[in-house]
Amino acid sequence: MKDQDKFDPTRRELLKSSGIAGLGALGALNLLSTKALALGVVEAPMNTGLLGSGPLRARAKRVIHLHMLGAMSHVDTFDYKPVLTERTGQELPPSVKDSQRISTMSSGQSAFPIRGPIAKFARYGQSGAWVSELLPHTAKIVDDLCFIRTLHTEHVNHDPAAKFLHTGFQIAGRPSIGSWVSYGLGSDNRDLPNFVVMKAGPQNGVPIDSLTWGAGFLPSHHQGVEFLAAADPVHYITDPKGMERSERREMLDALAKLADTQYRVSLDDETRSRVNQYEMAYRMQASVPVVADISDEPDYVLDMYGPDVRKPGTFARNCLMARRLCERGVKYQVCFGMGWDHHSNITTGLPSQCRMVDQPAAALVADLKQRGLLEDTLVMFGSEFGRTSFIQGNIADPRFGRDHHGGAFTWWMAGGGTKAGLQYGETDDFAYNIAKDPVHIHDLNATILHILGIDHERLTFRTQGRDFRLTDVHGELVKGILA
Amino acid sequence: MIFVVLVAELLSRRPRYARLRTYIPLLWGLTAASAIGTVVLGLMHYSEGGFDGGMAVRHRNYGIAFALCVTLAALASVVWRDLYDRAIRIPACLLALILITMTGHYGGNLTHGSTYLVELAPQPIRTLAGLAPERPAVTSLQAADVYLDVIGPMLANRCVTCHNKDKRSGGLDLTSHANLMRGGEKGTVVVPGKSGESDLQRRVSLPSDAEDFMPKGKTPLRPEQIAILQWWIDAGAPAGGALGGMKLAGLAPALSTQLGLTRKPAATGPAAKADPAIVARLYEAGFVVRQMSLEDPLLDVAVYSPGHDVTDKELDTLATAADRIVRLDLRLAGIDDADLKRLDLRKFSKLQVLLLSNDRVSDSSLGVLADLPQLRQLNLYGNAGITDAGVASLSNLKQLESLYLWRTGVSAQSVAKLSAILPKVKIDAGESQPSRPAQRPMKEAAHVRGS
Numbered sequence: 044m045k046d047q048d049k050f051d052p053t054r055r056e057l058l059k060s061s062g063i064a065g066l067g068a069l070g071a072l073n074l075l076s077t078k079a080l081a082l083g084v085v086e087a088p089m090n091t092g093l094l095g096s097g098p099l100r101a102r103a104k105r106v107i108h109l110h111m112l113g114a115m116s117h118v119d120t121f122d123y124k125p126v127l128t129e130r131t132g133q134e135l136p137p138s139v140k141d142s143q144r145i146s147t148m149s150s151g152q153s154a155f156p157i158r159g160p161i162a163k164f165a166r167y168g169q170s171g172a173w174v175s176e177l178l179p180h181t182a183k184i185v186d187d188l189c190f191i192r193t194l195h196t197e198h199v200n201h202d203p204a205a206k207f208l209h210t211g212f213q214i215a216g217r218p219s220i221g222s223w224v225s226y227g228l229g230s231d232n233r234d235l236p237n238f239v240v241m242k243a244g245p246q247n248g249v250p251i252d253s254l255t256w257g258a259g260f261l262p263s264h265h266q267g268v269e270f271l272a273a274a275d276p277v278h279y280i281t282d283p284k285g286m287e288r289s290e291r292r293e294m295l296d297a298l299a300k301l302a303d304t305q306y307r308v309s310l311d312d313e314t315r316s317r318v319n320q321y322e323m324a325y326r327m328q329a330s331v332p333v334v335a336d337i338s339d340e341p342d343y344v345l346d347m348y349g350p351d352v353r354k355p356g357t358f359a360r361n362c363l364m365a366r367r368l369c370e371r372g373v374k375y376q377v378c379f380g381m382g383w384d385h386h387s388n389i390t391t392g393l394p395s396q397c398r399m400v401d402q403p404a405a406a407l408v409a410d411l412k413q414r415g416l417l418e419d420t421l422v423m424f425g426s427e428f429g430r431t432s433f434i435q436g437n438i439a440d441p442r443f444g445r446d447h448h449g450g451a452f453t454w455w456m457a458g459g460g461t462k463a464g465l466q467y468g469e470t471d472d473f474a475y476n477i478a479k480d481p482v483h484i485h486d487l488n489a490t491i492l493h494i495l496g497i498d499h500e501r502l503t504f505r506t507q508g509r510d511f512r513l514t515d516v517h518g519e520l521v522k523g524i525l526a
Numbered sequence: 527m528i529f530v531v532l533v534a535e536l537l538s539r540r541p542r543y544a545r546l547r548t549y550i551p552l553l554w555g556l557t558a559a560s561a562i563g564t565v566v567l568g569l570m571h572y573s574e575g576g577f578d579g580g581m582a583v584r585h586r587n588y589g590i591a592f593a594l595c596v597t598l599a600a601l602a603s604v605v606w607r608d609l610y611d612r613a614i615r616i617p618a619c620l621l622a623l624i625l626i627t628m629t630g631h632y633g634g635n636l637t638h639g640s641t642y643l644v645e646l647a648p649q650p651i652r653t654l655a656g657l658a659p660e661r662p663a664v665t666s667l668q669a670a671d672v673y674l675d676v677i678g679p680m681l682a683n684r685c686v687t688c689h690n691k692d693k694r695s696g697g698l699d700l701t702s703h704a705n706l707m708r709g710g711e712k713g714t715v716v717v718p719g720k721s722g723e724s725d726l727q728r729r730v731s732l733p734s735d736a737e738d739f740m741p742k743g744k745t746p747l748r749p750e751q752i753a754i755l756q757w758w759i760d761a762g763a764p765a766g767g768a769l770g771g772m773k774l775a776g777l778a779p780a781l782s783t784q785l786g787l788t789r790k791p792a793a794t795g796p797a798a799k800a801d802p803a804i805v806a807r808l809y810e811a812g813f814v815v816r817q818m819s820l821e822d823p824l825l826d827v828a829v830y831s832p833g834h835d836v837t838d839k840e841l842d843t844l845a846t847a848a849d850r851i852v853r854l855d856l857r858l859a860g861i862d863d864a865d866l867k868r869l870d871l872r873k874f875s876k877l878q879v880l881l882l883s884n885d886r887v888s889d890s891s892l893g894v895l896a897d898l899p900q901l902r903q904l905n906l907y908g909n910a911g912i913t914d915a916g917v918a919s920l921s922n923l924k925q926l927e928s929l930y931l932w933r934t935g936v937s938a939q940s941v942a943k944l945s946a947i948l949p950k951v952k953i954d955a956g957e958s959q960p961s962r963p964a965q966r967p968m969k970e971a972a973h974v975r976g977s
Contacts, residue, residue, distance in 0.1 A: 099819055099820075100818055100819040100822065101819075101826075229814075230814075230830075231814055231828060231830065231831075232830065232831045232832065233830060233831050234831050234833075235831075330833075333833075370832065370857070370858070371831075371832050371833060371858075372828075372831070372832055412954065413907070413930070413932045413954055413955075413956040414883060414905075414907055414908075414930070414932065415881070415883060415903075415905040415907060415928070415930035415954065418903060418928065496819065510733075
């Protein structure tokens with residue numbers, strides 16, 4: 044082909060720029076008909092999502108992620124390494140430590156002394172999983188769990204690591220996995236959002252912002268909705284005093300008409316997305332109080348979750364809420380258990396955090412199981428990263444802690460077609476590096492989507508001139524954990 | 527356009543259509559304008575290169591001659607009207623007809639190859655035209671030739687309209703193995719054994735809107751075709767050889783499809799798509815409907831928004847899709863024995879998963895479940911009306927995998943008895959037990975569907 048310059052356009056370019064090309068015109072027509080569909084001239088089955096059905100047979104319909112925000116120490120809870128106890132006080136061998144990036148909070152330390160787990164470990168169940176005595180209730184259900192000991196991430200700070208975990212990218216702005224699921228699979232309940240987020244635990248720890256469950260460039264009605272502990276479980280869900288529901292209805296109808304006029308001019312999908320959200324909020328005014336009212340739960344069920352369940356806003360109550368929402372078809376839920384950032388005082392801080400989550404998390408699995416919901420619900424328990432097997436601070440000072448560690452950390456999963464009683468992957472003797480079967484965050488996300496029946500390479504959204512997906516150009520399915 | 531002129535000229539000779547004469551100058555003018563436009567575009571395309579040999583030159587020259595011819599005719603019909611009527615009309619029409627035919631013929635040769643006229647002719651004519659005997663039809667995967675039957679035809683179908691002897695876009699001719707290996711202006715396009723370094727492989731694998739994507743402006747190759755191409759290049763890009771002698775690396779089904787031995791997998795055909803009318807009907811009736819997967823058109827149906835009682839009308843709609851439903855989720859939908867009778871579960875012959883938790887089903891409904899031959903998962907939790915008597919009738923469900931009986935009236939002894947009869951079934955009667963078999967119904971919002 045000859046060299047081309049600006050003044051010598053090819054035939055193809057001339058046709059394209061002059062708009063003669065019939066293809067271009069056809070494309071525009073096609074666009075218009077899609078818009079006509081969106082306008083409601085022909086109502087598309089909005090509830091089935093983009094995919095209608097995933098390309099794959101779904102193993103699970105829903106996901107509940109219990110996110111221990113701040114990073115639970117895998118060294119003291121699930122990844123038992125007796126060598127650490129034997130070598131307590133000794134320096135972490137450079138051959139083990141060297142290759143990994145560590146946070147600036149401990150990188151200036153002159154020494155990196157090993158500290159064995161702060162609690163005793165024992166093996167439980169038929170699967171013989173090692174669990175620390177800090178988690179006695181979890182220990183009872185290990186045969187229902189699938190442990191992954193080799194999660195790893197590039198990030199050593201909470202915000203980028205949490206963003207990376209939930210959105211596949213360390214900088215805020217991409218859609219959260221729950222939004223992708225909502226976009227791809229649609230809704231199972233027209234009265235509740237597809238994606239719900241709850242927070243509980245000490246509020247003075249690591250913060251988390253709503254961009255973590257944002258919809259990014261996806262239509263905004265796919266964003267996560269935060270449920271609160273307040274009298275109104277969702278912000279502004281109750282009409283102001285003196286306002287009748289019929290008035291609200293009239294207002295929304297008028298608003299929808301205005302939005303429709305606007306849409307016909309602008310063809311901006313976000314206009315419709317917003318009306319969608321108004322209508323969802325209206326339906327939630329009726330549905331949310333019912334879900335939030337737990338007076339129909341018998342005592343023997345409440346007792347499973349522990350005493351905290353009777354207090355709104357606790358991790359235990361959120362676990363119960365998660366089960367109730369899951370029963371009603373909410374597709375993706377994240378329950379943040381806050382307060383795990385044990386840079387210091389881990390010997391007192393970690394046990395109290397474990398007490399907060401252990402019984403409710405185990406009860407959630409057991410409660411879903413007896414209802415048959417574990418067959419098609421994936422429960423996940425894990426943090427944005429783990430903690431170091433060397434200590435942060437001074438070994439002689441009992442106020443020592445552990446720093447961030449992205450190189451290897453443990454999660455457990457239950458249900459959703461994962462292998463119950465499995466221990467997947469191995470770390471080295473120091474719970475520091477991965478010895479066998481690494482699972483990167485992108486691999487984890489690819490696998491979660493797979494379990495829901497979505498091929499992570501095929502669920503894409505075109506924006507800014509390229510097709511984006513949750514796992515970018517990465518992600519290998521972790522077949523080993525699937526039953 | 528020229529044919530419109532010819533028809534108009536012919537018709538206008540008859541008195542009845544004499545009025546058409548008025549429009550003939552206009553028609554000639556339009557023909558001339560479109561011919562000139564086409565020539566300009568054609569010359570631009572020609573100047574981009576990639577054409578050598580007489581075919582393109584002839585196409586160009588005849589095209590220009592045609593444009594000249596019709597332009598002159600148009601002029602004549604306006605300026606020298608008498609002369610036109612007397613002497614120009616018939617010769618101009620005939621000349622234009624001859625010129626457009628020749629232009630078209632050479633143009634056709636350019637895009638379809640110079641043998642396209644006789645390719646499908648009987649072999650004696652093919653031989654006369656200097657064509658090799660046609661490949662015999664492929665009947666077995668093992669005997670098929672990797673280049674002559676697989677790669678060659680694939681390229682012939684998708685690439686040679688632009689990359690042939692006469693129109694060598696990018697200097698590339700893909701009509702034979704030797705020419706393919708010779709490459710184009712930018713060098714070789716196939717590096718035997720290294721698909722990763724082969725430009726051909728790279729370009730067909732690009733997204734279809736990429737600048738370098740091939741076949742440019744056309745439908746991309748199918749993923750299986752791209753995989754076959756990659757496999758062939760990695761195998762050393764051989765010029766021939768029976769498939770039977772090669773490692774097929776799991777591509778046997780794709781190769782078989784490519785050779786036309788098997789039809790395309792059903793997934794790409796309409797067969798795998800659930801009947802949209804049924805889906806729409808169920809959706810209208812308030813159910814969430816999904817295909818089991820893209821390959822499996824059977825249905826996964828659930829109540830949309832659990833917590834609202836399903837009406838009889840909705841149940842009737844559901845029953846119309848009975849034989850297509852694999853998974854039926856009627857949790858928390860107020861289903862009672864009368865509802866199940868109305869549905870007639872016997873018709874749900876493909877049902878594998880049936881979820882009736884927190885409904886109002888009692889013993890009398892359970893007998894019919896024995897007639898569901900594929901049922902794997904049955905969830906009856908939260909139905910107080912189910913007792914030991916009813917559960918006894920489940921003992922025939924040998925194929926069952928899991929059964930949920932928490933918060934029913936079934937006793938522990940009865941569960942143990944059923945476990946003994948059905949040892950493979952995972953029976954879950956619940957971990958947390960009430961001291962009394964209290965059944966507090968779940969509270970739900972008023973029926974708000976359709977509000």
